[in-house]
Amino acid sequence: MSTVIEISGLRKTFRRLRGGAHVALDGFDLLVESGQIHGFLGPNGSGKTTTLRALLGLVRADSGRMTVFGEPAPERLPQVAGRVGAIVESPQFFGNFTGRRTLRLLAVAGGVPTSRVDAVLEQVGLADRADERVRSYSLGMKQRLAVASALLKEPELLILDEPANGLDPAGIREMRDLMRDLAAAGVTVLVSSHILAEIQLICDHVTIISRGRRVVAGRVDEVLAGFDHGEYRVRVAELDRAAELLGAAGLTVVGHPDHLVVQQVADPTAIARTLGEQGLWVREVTPLTPDLESVFLELTGTGHRSAGTGPEHTAPPDRGTGRDAGEPERVIELGPTATGSGEVPA
Amino acid sequence: MNLVRAELERLTARRFVQLMVVLLIAAFGITIATTLASSHRPTQVEVTRAEQQAATARQEMVQAYQNCLAARAAGVQPGQDGYPANCAEMDPARSKHLPSAGDFLYQVFVFDQQIRPLLYFLIAFLMLFAFLVGASYIGADLTSGGMTNLLLWRPQRMTVLGTKLGALLGTVLVVSVLSSLLYLGAFWLIAVVGGLVGDPTATFWTDLSLTYLRGLVLVLMAGTLGFSVATLGRHTAAALGTFAGYVVLWELGARVVFEIIEVARPDQWMLSSYLGAWLVGRVEFWDNQACRPIESFCDGMYEITWRGGLLVLTLLVAGAVAASFTAFRRRDLA
Ligand SMILES: Nc1ncnc2c1ncn2[C@@H]1O[C@H](COP(=O)(O)OP(=O)(O)OP(=O)(O)O)[C@@H](O)[C@H]1O
Ligand SMILES: [Mg+2]
DSSP states (O other), rough: OOEEEEEEEEEEEEEEESSSSEEEEEEEEEEEEETTTEEOOOTTTSHHHHHEEEEEHHSSSSEEEEETTEEEETTHHHHGGGGGGOOOOOOOTTTSSSSSHHHHHHHHHHHTTHHHHHHHHHHHTTTGGSSSSGGGHHHHHHHHHHHHHHHHHHOOOEEEEEEETOOOHHHHHHHHHHHHHHTTTTEEEEEOOOOOOHHHOOSSSSEEETTTEEEEEEEEHHHHTTTTTOOOOEEOOOHHHHHHHHHHHHEEEEEEOOEEEESSSSSSSSHHHHHHHTTTEEEEEOOOOOOOHHHHHEEEEOHHHOOOTTTSSSSSSGOOOOOOTTTOOOOOOOOOOOOOOOOOOO | HHHHHHHHHHHHHHHHHHHHHHHHHHHHHHHHHEEEEETOOHHHHHHHHHHHHHHHHHHHHHHHHHHHHHHHHOOOBBTTOOOOOOGGGEEEEEEOOOOOOGGOOOOBBHHHHHHHHHHHHHHHHHHHHHHHHHHHHHHHHHHHHHHHHHHHHHHOOOHHHHHHHHHHHHHHHHHHHHEEEEEEHHHHHHHHHSBOOOOOOOHHHHHHHHHHHHHHHHHHHHHHHHHHHHHHHHHHHHHHHHHHIIIIIIIIIHHHHHHHOOOOOOOGHHHHHHHHHHHEEEEEOTTTTTEEEOOOOOOOOEEEEEHHHHHHHHHHHHHHHHHHHHHHOOOOOO
């Protein structure tokens, strides 16, 4: 497996005309290997788009090393540009041109046979509307056109910044199928998105960025497993008594209004056995496996904003994970330039 | 090569460019139409009379010249009569323009006498066209994200920007040449059908062609300037604003201030002087400070030649291009 994108120590500070500087990237690292569908996640303003812009030579990084297909970027981008298809944050197209003409002009400029135009229009489901002006397109149609433009070159590496932006459910599903097909055909995909369930469905690898720094990276299943604290949700008639019994059996229990969460469980059958022996019949024992959303909210410290629960909860209560945020599962680096809620779990 | 083709297509497909071409043609059409309407083919009687009047006028010039020579030979001091010190100034043989029949024909378009101001009008209009098209072409691309898209395809900023400038200048040149052919051709036709051609000599044609070529250089410079300033300011409006600001604040405002504080030779600080010098060959300005205190005789004129004009304009345009390309090379694109 070869390295397709490698970024290390990327820094970018935007200087504003007034109000000094703003650190957008603070030593960010990213590694994408060939054949991956790599999810790129992070809260608003965490630096995803800035990373991709820097990688593609649209903004100049202050420091750091970047390579694409082993070639240093952006210096030798022209040499590999033909192998990279990219969209960065809802590209704008010229409103007076039709979709087909837009693509044809790009194809001509990039030296791609214009026969590709019809193929990609078909691929993104825009063939029937291709001869209308881009101005008259809906948000989702423009997004499809953008994806089509990225596909024109038959790229080996596809970089998609929020491709699902504005797509309807069917469109999201088509996008998912498209990415899977491309990946099956050997295309490496780097995709940023805020639809975490979607990322969890299609991506095999993930990198999460927060305030310009990487907070976690790896295979999706491994990342999730790393956040699996062996928690189970237990529903049973007498919650208080059950909590006592389980506690006496040496388990850590957190009480909730209608259920218990048992932590650090090695063998879940022990729960049912312990309670059953005392005549308490368990209605439900559900493993609380973390999903990307809970991991994301925990890592990026953005859970509080919407959850409105006590500081011990990093995830919304209905997720029911209720885990202690203080556990040093892995090093959670949060940049010094706190812009968000800024609560670093102690 | 592919990039050039794509850029040419992008440029010519722009609504604004098409609109400007229409306006250009409309303006030319109006000029041509008014000329046509106010000109008629002179009758034989009119021509004969005009020729007689011209002959008389030439005769008078010769006579005056002779009178001058005679007066000087007789030792009459200049100032005592109305003739200049040096009679050669009056020599009809050295005169640039001898009275001809065309001068005495009214409501008749005479090509060789009236085409020059019309040519200046053509050049001024083409310059405006080139400036606006140049500014809007790159300005719209920068603000609409078209440039970003293109750079994702061709991550070579200098090549992309250079190609755009090249495509612009090529298109402007073609439009200019074609429209001037139509424009000048139309006036020629008016002259032949509904007026007089006059008496175009070889010198006349050389002069006219040279002026036209110099005008084309100005047109290309205007396009380049619009393009560069819009690139620097990332917006079409940057170029338009700079242009309007320059005219209002400097050419008009500063000129007034210069008059008030009595700066010497204010015209040499104005781009318009150099523009005129390049186009016409040389321009003379009155130096308001040179002749103080007032003495008996003082030549307070100074001139700017086409060389000076070309130098200043070239430096200006080259500076703008260099600045815009340097800025574009490093800047962050949205
Ligand atoms: N051109 C710019 N000038 C100044 N600051 C900028 C510029 N572009 C981005 N930033 C800042 O850099 C930070 C990172 O922005 P970026 O667009 O990379 O975020 P993002 O992760 O893509 O967010 P989102 O999920 O909202 O798309 C933000 O704080 C943003 O305000
Ligand atoms: Mg973004």
